[in-house]
Amino acid sequence: MTLLLIATGGTMAHRSSSVATGRELLELAGPAPVRVVVEDVLAEPSWDTSVSTQLALARRVRKALAEDEFTAVVVTHGVDTLEETAFLTDLLAGRARGGIVFTGALRALSAADPDGPANLAAALTAAADPALRGAGAVVCLGDELHAARFAALTDGFSSAPHPMLGRLVDGRVRLTSAPPPRPPVADGAPETDVALLKTYPDMPPALLTTVTDLGAQGVVLEGTGAGNVPVELFGTIMELSQMDIPVVVASRAHTTDIGLAERMGAIGAAGLSPQKARMALMVALGAGGGVKAATRYFSGLRN
Template sequence: MKRVLLLATGDTIAHSYDPDRPGAASGAELLAALPSGAITADVVAEDVMAGPSWDMSPSTMLELARRTRSAILERGFDGVVVTHGADGLEETAYLADLLAGRAAERGAIVLTCAVRSRDEPSADGPRNLASSVTAAADEALRGAGAVVCVNDEIHAARWVSMTDATGVAAFSSAPFPPLGRLSGGRVETMIPPPPRPPAFGGDPASDVALIKTYPGIEAGLLTAAVDAGAQGIVLEGTGTGNVPVGLFSAIAELTEWGIPVVVASRCRTGRGPLGEVGPVGGLAATVGAIGARGLAPQKARYALMVALGTGGIDAVRAWFDRL
């Protein structure tokens, strides 16, 4: 029988508003509430925290990512399931994916959540948890890296995003299809997973700023973020990686200081380099900005955190070139 570690972090999947059983259930209690026969693996439950995912600190996300990796590489588990809040799920999933390393080859890393509390009619948490344990024990996900399992769909961490804050089909990989789905008690893969991220170096940086650009944005916002301690900046631009020209001097200055500035887009873009997206796109590359390689801005932030652990700005640029 496969061994699976459950790391429980509270939030909606564990919470109840029922006055007869209020508060957050532990990981063991969530497992015990599942119907007999729903779990076909040997599951060990450990509680990490109980709090809202929208307020989860980067240090807690890093702890979860490291614990998932060590559970497979050092503790011999065949897979790991993390119960999480829906709000920050895609970010923790991608950080876990970036830091998985060889663990991605040896076992499955599955994150799940719920949009309905456990005392609501048709609560989605129990099925999501049972499906996630099944997925974590399935050989089909070896090599796929971290995934999100909700509503019997499996989404690659790199592609997944939360698109509906109220419906049980809350996550999408669009424009990609889901990586797979649960059917008949096993994983059916639908497409190959995205390429594995580059190897990571030392400890990820803990302070990277994410700034949404807009017409008329003051360049001083970038330097203010660095003055406040940011070790790198991700700019959320538009189109294929456009940011206001008024930021170019600040980008060039920060680049000279060794502070990497990564440009992502609020739109879906390709994985090509920032300076090769067309004659009128990605002009920030001419002053030293680094392209996010198609990552959503919130995920580019965690990628930059990891890339900063590999060294200075040249190492960061080289890491993103392989992303």
């Protein structure tokens, strides 16, 4: 059994005057449960991670499991956008059976009590456990395991309002809930030009047409807890839908309802957070197809 460790820097690797390599992090984490091959990937700071980097990581994970015969993959990642990259990886992983675990750190390696080495040790142990094979991408911090679909950065990571996937107990994975259903298989290269806009009362509709005029092939709107968006946007949502530019509405409270916007042609985000809905819309538009393809893909995510 061989595991691939992809190290991208982030807080976990930050020292006062340098950045630890993946090999150095592995040594600090202590003895690994299986053989580990390390790859260092040059990446931007997590708060500014580019879509191209996120796609490169997702594709490397998929290739490692599907073609390179690795049993599992662990990715170290800055926590700011870890949940988005982990979910994109989940969407592109297809039916890969290997364990996929993302981990990071809240405190730098130069801190008096860095949490990175322990988090990496836990992630390696979790990835090597057969319980996570076929479960999709998982986020591991401390001894907690969160499905990438639900993981959200708080003061650590949380799956709320969904149950946590599981935890590590005595060096073994103990699942406390079932993994979410696997997403529809992705077709084609994801469309990277998808906009995300937070709605607010009296929001001018021109904001929607501005991003599409600049090239956005789809738009995700963050609505209220009940999934509503300002009525001023209804006409523009309808116009964009008729132009075959999908508009997805995601509730800030992760509810599945999107209110009256659905009658205007908007697509519900299947309970995804706005930032993850953007990842899903990118994948949905990979093979073209516009509104119809996006509607079909998000419908598949609800199953």
